[in-house]
Structures are given as C-alpha cells and as structure tokens.
Amino acid sequence: MISLQEGVIPEVDKRKPYALVSITKHGVENARNYAEKFPYVDLYYMKKFERGDESTRHIQMFDGTVRLLLPALFQQYKAVICIISLGAVVRMIAPLLVDKKQDPAVLTVDDKGQYVVSVLSGHIGGANALTHEFAEAIGAQPVITTASDVQKTIPVDLFGAKFGWIWDAEDKLTPVSASVVNEEHVAIVQETGERNWWMHDTPMPETLKLYPSTEEALAVNPHATLLITDRIIEPHEEVLLQNGVIYRPKSLVLGMGCNRGTSAEEIEALIDETLVELKLSKKSVKAIATIDLKKDEEGFLQVAAKNNWAFITYTPEQLNEMPLKNPSEKVHKYTGAYGVCEPAALRYAKTNDWLLEKKKGVNATISVARISFDEEEMQ
Numbered sequence: 001m002i003s004l005q006e007g008v009i010p011e012v013d014k015r016k017p018y019a020l021v022s023i024t025k026h027g028v029e030n031a032r033n034y035a036e037k038f039p040y041v042d043l044y045y046m047k048k049f050e051r052g053d054e055s056t057r058h059i060q061m062f063d064g065t066v067r068l069l070l071p072a073l074f075q076q077y078k079a080v081i082c083i084i085s086l087g088a089v090v091r092m093i094a095p096l097l098v099d100k101k102q103d104p105a106v107l108t109v110d111d112k113g114q115y116v117v118s119v120l121s122g123h124i125g126g127a128n129a130l131t132h133e134f135a136e137a138i139g140a141q142p143v144i145t146t147a148s149d150v151q152k153t154i155p156v157d158l159f160g161a162k163f164g165w166i167w168d169a170e171d172k173l174t175p176v177s178a179s180v181v182n183e184e185h186v187a188i189v190q191e192t193g194e195r196n197w198w199m200h201d202t203p204m205p206e207t208l209k210l211y212p213s214t215e216e217a218l219a220v221n222p223h224a225t226l227l228i229t230d231r232i233i234e235p236h237e238e239v240l241l242q243n244g245v246i247y248r249p250k251s252l253v254l255g256m257g258c259n260r261g262t263s264a265e266e267i268e269a270l271i272d273e274t275l276v277e278l279k280l281s282k283k284s285v286k287a288i289a290t291i292d293l294k295k296d297e298e299g300f301l302q303v304a305a306k307n308n309w310a311f312i313t314y315t316p317e318q319l320n321e322m323p324l325k326n327p328s329e330k331v332h333k334y335t336g337a338y339g340v341c342e343p344a345a346l347r348y349a350k351t352n353d354w355l356l357e358k359k360k361g362v363n364a365t366i367s368v369a370r371i372s373f374d375e376e377e378m379q
Helices: 025-037 070-076 086-096 127-138 173-181 214-220 235-243 264-278 298-307 316-320 329-335 341-349
Strands: 018-022 041-046 060-063 079-083 105-109 115-120 141-143 186-190 208-211 224-228 244-248 252-258 285-291 310-314 356-360 364-370
Touching (some): 018 025, 018 070, 025 041, 025 079, 025 127, 070 079, 070 086, 079 127, 086 105, 086 115, 115 127, 127 141, 173 186, 173 224, 173 244, 186 214, 208 214, 214 235, 235 244, 252 298, 252 341, 285 298, 310 316, 316 341, 341 356, 341 364
Parallel strands (some): 018 041, 018 079, 079 105, 115 141, 186 208, 186 224
Antiparallel strands (some): 252 364
C-alpha cells in the first residue's frame, strides 16, 4: 500500500507502460474491468475500495490525495489514464508539466465509461492513438480535439491492444515504429487472433504487407516484422525479430478438470508443462474452462486470478452438446457430462478440434484448443 505524503514522491512498482487511476467507487469497478480488457495498464486506486484480491492481481492501492501520486506516475509511465473529471485532472497535472517532448500522455475517462478524452501530448506523446485504442477496448467514444490526426497507420506499441494482445518484449518497439513511420517495408504475419485490426477509413499503406507465413516473410527480407502468433517461434525464424515484434493474441483456452482440493501450484505446473510441450505461449491463454461443479474450485480461481484469465464454467448439458472422440460413462455417472476438460475447451474456443485432446496429471486433466475468431461466440 502506498502512503502519500506532501512533498514526497512515492515509490511505485511499474510493470506495464501505462498507469490507470481511479478514485471513486464506480470508477474503481470500471477500472478493474478495464484492466482485464486492456492489458497494458498498471491499476491504482484508493485503499478504501480494497476488494482483497489486489495483491494477486498486482493492483496498487494508495492512501491520501491522488494529487500526491501523480508525480511518481509522470516519472515512470508513458501515459496516465485517469478516471477522474477533466477539470480536476488539469488542475492536478498543471504543476508537473515540462514540455510536449517530455510530458507523458494523459487521458481522462468519465465515471460511467462513456468517453475517453485525449488531454495531453496528443501527437508526440501518443495520447491520440492511445485514446482510440483504449476507447475501442472498453467500448467508449474517443474524444480528440487536436486540429490534425493524420498518421493513419499501425501504432506498434498499441497494435491489437483493444483485443487484449500483448507483445513479448519491448526492446524493438521503437525501431519497428520508426520503420512504420518512415514507410519502410514492414511484413505482417498473422497466424491467429482477431483479423479486424485495421480501423482506419483509408486503405492500409502499401509499405505494410501481409504474408501468409513466416517462410514467405523471410524470403522477402523486410525492414521490420510484426508477427502475430500464439506459438513459440523456431530458431530459423528469429532473424525476423532482429527488427521485429511478436504479438500474443488471446487465442488459447485451457479446458480443465481436477480432483476437489487440488492446489493452485499443481494446476499451474500442469499448465506450464503442457504449454512448453506444445510450444505455445502462456501469454496467449485467455481462459480456463470447466464444468459448473467446479465453479468454486479454489485452485482454478487462484490460477485464473493470478494470470488475469477468464474462468468459465458450463453445465453438463452444455458440455454434452460438444462432439467427443472418447465419451466416458464413468465421468457421466459422477458429473452428468461425458467429459469435462475436452468439451469445455471446444465450447469456449468455438471449434471442433483440439491442439491437445487430453492430458492427465496426478490430480488434474487439461485440454488445449485454439479459439476460432470467425464465428459468433457460443457462450
């Protein structure tokens, strides 16, 4: 917990590029949801709104006026998103402003989440681009007041953020951004994830070229690469990352079952081991899915909360609607479903096949499926 004092800049634990701050009850409720939808924010709110899961979710609480927190956020973050009235934010940040080349971007969001306003550092600080992406992620209206907003291309550090995509590493964000802005040949290879990421009303620049595979991208030797995938890349593909960024869409679902009382540590160890075997990125996991008999299973709840994954449960009837290669009468006798982890994975992923049908651990089972982004969700 951060204790704020006049004249003292507090220490904050920066893990993401942007800070999200709220000071009201409704704002905190919204902010907790926004942090799940937009994965690039560290969340801060007042101690009096504590829920009990802040440590697990890496939410930082503070005690005192938010004005005393802002200097630390200005020093540490690329942008500060405030669920605070515009007037109050302007008054609080005024003493902190230096110039448009140094100041972070500042956005405000109203308490109901209807509008996202670009307040400070619109172009150079990236506030305008962030406003569009954040508003898209939370379902709000972006408000841009600068006279021109002409750079209609891909903001490399925010690419796919509205869908929950995250990048593997940030060391190439700046040089790849330079390649995009300087209209150099940039290869885009998308293996999974949402396809409707081009949001402008003009065609994509000819310098941004889509390739169906890394092999074809390697053959043309691009200046930079944007690789959208949930798999761990092979050594021969790493040349693309000399000036490239990997984006991890939320494209994997873990169907799971377990014996009652199985520890979170055992469940997560099975998950980690399985993903390594399949050469899949843990950053691309979106959800754990299981039967509703396990809706209060503490191990599942802890692992989902720790990793900021959705935790979804289905009734036996919903699970039995999914096609199974090996239905189990034994499982049906105890649960009413002919399988748990296998149909749960298929149901959430909106698909009819698995990346891994089923693997048994000591006390838990796991199936892995890749989410289909071409159909309406079946949840």
